[in-house]
Amino acid sequence: MGVxxxxxxxxxxxxxxxxxxDGRISLEGDLPAPKVERPRSREHGDxxxxxxxxxxxxxxxxxxxxxxxxxxxxxxxxxxEAVEVAGPGFINIRLSAGAAGELARTxxxxxxAYGSSAVGAGxxxxxxxxxxxxxxxxxxxxxxxxxxxxxxxxxxRFTGYxxxxxxxxxxxxxxxxxFSASLLARALGRPVPEDGYGGQYIQEIxxxxxxxAVAAGEPDPRTLPExxxxxxxxxxxxxxxxxxxxxxLHNFRAEFDVFFHEQTLHDSGAVKAAIxxxxxxxxxFEDGGxxxxxxxxxxxxxxxxxxxxxxxxxxxxxxxxxxLDKRQRGADYCIYMLGADHHGYIGRMxxxxxxxxxxxxxxxxxxxxxxxxxxxxRAGKEVRxxxxxxxxxxxxxxxxxxxxxxxRYSLVRASVDTTLxxxxxxxxxxxxxxxxxxxxxxxxxxxxxxxxxAEHGVAREDAFAPxxxxxxxxxxxxxxxxxxxxxxxSGENREPHRVARYLEELAGAYHxxxxxxxxxPRADEEVTDLxxxxxxxxxxxxxxxxxxxxxxxxxxxENM
Numbered sequence: 001m002g003v004x005x006x007x008x009x010x011x012x013x014x015x016x017x018x019x020x021x022d023g024r025i026s027l028e029g030d031l032p033a034p035k036v037e038r039p040r041s042r043e044h045g046d047x048x049x050x051x052x053x054x055x056x057x058x059x060x061x062x063x064x065x066x067x068x069x070x071x072x073x074x075x076x077x078x079x080x081e082a083v084e085v086a087g088p089g090f091i092n093i094r095l096s097a098g099a100a101g102e103l104a105r106t107x108x109x110x111x112x113a114y115g116s117s118a119v120g121a122g123x124x125x126x127x128x129x130x131x132x133x134x135x136x137x138x139x140x141x142x143x144x145x146x147x148x149x150x151x152x153x154x155x156x157r158f159t160g161y162x163x164x165x166x167x168x169x170x171x172x173x174x175x176x177x178x179f180s181a182s183l184l185a186r187a188l189g190r191p192v193p194e195d196g197y198g199g200q201y202i203q204e205i206x207x208x209x210x211x212x213a214v215a216a217g218e219p220d221p222r223t224l225p226e227x228x229x230x231x232x233x234x235x236x237x238x239x240x241x242x243x244x245x246x247x248x249l250h251n252f253r254a255e256f257d258v259f260f261h262e263q264t265l266h267d268s269g270a271v272k273a274a275i276x277x278x279x280x281x282x283x284x285f286e287d288g289g290x291x292x293x294x295x296x297x298x299x300x301x302x303x304x305x306x307x308x309x310x311x312x313x314x315x316x317x318x319x320x321x322x323x324l325d326k327r328q329r330g331a332d333y334c335i336y337m338l339g340a341d342h343h344g345y346i347g348r349m350x351x352x353x354x355x356x357x358x359x360x361x362x363x364x365x366x367x368x369x370x371x372x373x374x375x376x377x378r379a380g381k382e383v384r385x386x387x388x389x390x391x392x393x394x395x396x397x398x399x400x401x402x403x404x405x406x407x408r409y410s411l412v413r414a415s416v417d418t419t420l421x422x423x424x425x426x427x428x429x430x431x432x433x434x435x436x437x438x439x440x441x442x443x444x445x446x447x448x449x450x451x452x453x454a455e456h457g458v459a460r461e462d463a464f465a466p467x468x469x470x471x472x473x474x475x476x477x478x479x480x481x482x483x484x485x486x487x488x489x490s491g492e493n494r495e496p497h498r499v500a501r502y503l504e505e506l507a508g509a510y511h512x513x514x515x516x517x518x519x520x521p522r523a524d525e526e527v528t529d530l531x532x533x534x535x536x537x538x539x540x541x542x543x544x545x546x547x548x549x550x551x552x553x554x555x556x557x558e559n560m
Contacts, residue, residue: 004106005036005485008047008093012036015073016051024069025059036093038482045084045092046100046478052089063089101466101533103477107540108460115483115547119491120161126331127153130249131168134241135179135197137388138248140374143395144420145337146254147411147553148371151496152335154551159491164331165256167249168322171238172262179241180234183209187222187233200388209236248395252404253553265321271313274321275306283355293320295351304348320352323366327358335494336368337416343370362494369494371416376401378424402427405554409436412552413500435504436554439545442507444560446542449519453535456520456527460536463529472516473537479509483544487551496552503548510541 012034019025034051052067059066067085074083074091079099084092107114129149132142153165170176182196187206192198209232213221221232242259249256265271275291278284283294289309293316296303306317326334338345346368350360358365376383376393378401383393398407406427413435414420432438453459469477482502490498519534521527546556 004103004481005047008036009034009049011077012049012051012070012074012091015070015077016055018073019069025061025066027055027059031055037485038478039092042475042478044086045082045094046474046481047093047095048086049091049093050089052085052091056089067091096467097469097474098467100474100477101469101537103481104466104533104536104540105464107480107543108536111543112547112550114543115487116158116160117484117488118160119488120156120159123160123332124162124164124330125156125333125335126164126166126326126329127156127335127337128166128168129337130254131170131337132245133170133175134238134245135175136199136241136392137201138245138395139392140376140394140398141339141371143252143398143407144371144374144411144416145339146249146252146395147408148416148496149337150254151408151412151499151552152491152494154553155487155491155496155499158551159488161491164258164329166258166260166326167256169242169259169261172266172318176234176238180230180237183233183237184221184226184230187229204388205237205240206233208240209233212236252395252399253408260322262318262322265318265325266313270321270325271317274324275317277324278320278355281355281357293352293355295348295355298351298354300347300351304351316348316352319349323349323352324356327356327365332365333363334366336366338368338370340370340372346370363492367494369416372419374411374420374422376422376424383424398422405440406434406436409439409500409552409554412496413504415495415497430560435500437560439503439507439549440555440557441560442510443542443545443549443556444558445514446510446538446545447558449514449538450535450542453519453531453538458520458527458531458535460532460539463532464536465529465533466536468530468533469537470517472513473534476509476513476517476537476541479506480540480544483548487548499548499551503545503552506541506544506548510545513537513541 013031016025016027016031016034020027020031032054034049036047036049039045039048052070053063056063056066064085067089070091071083071085074080074093079096080093081096082094086092127149129145130138130142132138138146150165153163156163178193178196182192182198182202183206185192185196186203187210192202210220210222213219213232213236221229224232246259275284278293283297284306285292285294290305291307292303293306294303304316305314306320307313323334336349349368350366353360353366360366376398388394388396401424402410410422410427411420426433427436430437483506486498486502490496517534519531519538521531549556
């Protein structure tokens with residue numbers, strides 16, 4: 001047998017079924033799949049399960065007694081070296097060296113698919129992230145969402161979910177008016193309006209709008225009446241900003257399936273349709289000439305205006321239509337990734353979903369994730385401004401400073417609900433203090449070991465004898481075995497940083513193994529089956545490192 005958690009869980013489940021069939025335990029109904037985990041201390045074995053404590057009451061017996069029955073059955077199975085009952089009823093399992101080593105073969109057979117699962121099979125997720133206003137380059141907070149959102153999408157797909165990666169363009173409302181007014185002011189050589197946008201990029205886009213119009217044989221927009229000129233700058237300037245944002249995200253390896261424009265909700269009548277759907281549910285009321293949604297009935301701190309007394313729709317009306325549109329497109333779970341300044345939106349958004357008859361909260365129909373701020377430092381001082389954007393640091397600034405790999409990895413390796421401090425000097429260094437370098441170097445080292453092995457005549461196809469492996473090998477294999485569970489938990493908890501932290505632990509385990517276990521023989525030694533089998537372990541580690549880095553959108557270099 002192999003040593004994946006799934007296989008061991010299946011074996012324990014069969015032991016339970018066997019004990020039930022021969023009357024040693026009495027358990028009615030379906031038996032749950034036992035959960036197996038790595039024990040905190042390897043002295044307690046390779047795997048442990050608390051299954052006996054979970055089922056004891058249902059079986060009408062003491063947990064340790066139930067564990068003892070399962071222990072007796074497991075001890076008769078191939079690949080099990082020892083089983084012990086510990087504490088209140090834990091079952092600790094130690095695998096034989098051969099069974100443990102089989103994982104290396106399993107990993108290499110599964111290749112890029114190792115770590116994947118069907119946890120989310122049959123469930124559709126709409127994952128919206130970044131969604132920065134099209135009024136300027138993506139700032140460092142949006143960069144964090146680009147890294148986290150794209151990584152989470154990869155992880156969810158890897159665990160069986162049908163995922164739509166979506167970007168919502170807020171191209172309807174005052175921010176676009178301020179943007180176009182800023183472009184026009186720069187084009188005419190005027191100061192930017194007080195509520196407008198500054199930064200060198202505004203001048204660049206204004207110049208592009210003028211140049212494109214002239215190149216197309218159209219009038220120079222500066223010669224048009226001001227209201228017509230501003231409309232030209234609105235339409236063309238917004239399009240240019242959209243294009244730039246999309247290109248920045250693509251270069252950052254953050255891809256999207258859908259770019260959704262807010263304006264379409266108003267043009268298509270979706271806003272009115274959403275309001276009518278809520279009216280039919282009896283949760284709409286009028287007061288003071290305005291139309292309101294009774295969100296206080298669904299946990300919000302106050303009711304929300306959706307149509308103002310002057311007939312203009314409130315921004316919240318777009319939220320209603322957009323959420324309903326996602327659900328009508330087939331999304332079982334709508335995950336919104338929002339910045340720290342949107343924390344106050346959670347109550348009204350969750351209330352909105354409940355008003356539609358849905359559930360809201362973690363792992364519900366509507367789930368909101370709030371990301372905290374990112375601070376950049378260089379030479380011990382905080383980096384506050386961009387050469388191009390002025391008052392903010394942009395995605396391009398970070399990539400220019402450290403590269404895409406280091407930028408993505410550093411933005412995803414911490415929980416999104418914590419403020420992130422990034423030291424640009426560390427992230428651009430080739431030392432073990434740089435976490436992405438540490439992991440990538442481990443991958444490159446596995447490739448170099450395999451290359452050296454080939455030069456010394458060590459080939460995997462010549463032998464695989466896992467029973468020869470020693471404790472150092474077992475320790476590394478134990479880390480490799482954790483990968484599928486880490487990936488599954490990362491997806492379920494919406495925490496891609498778990499994959500990054502795991503990769504750092506695996507890299508550390510590999511570097512330790514490298515110092516203890518030889519894949520190539522010394523000058524005075526012959527090639528043995530142990531060397532050949534350790535090459536399997538080395539190459540399995542390379543595969544897991546590559547799989548994990550891919551889930552984070554980070555390259556796995558063969559040379560460093």
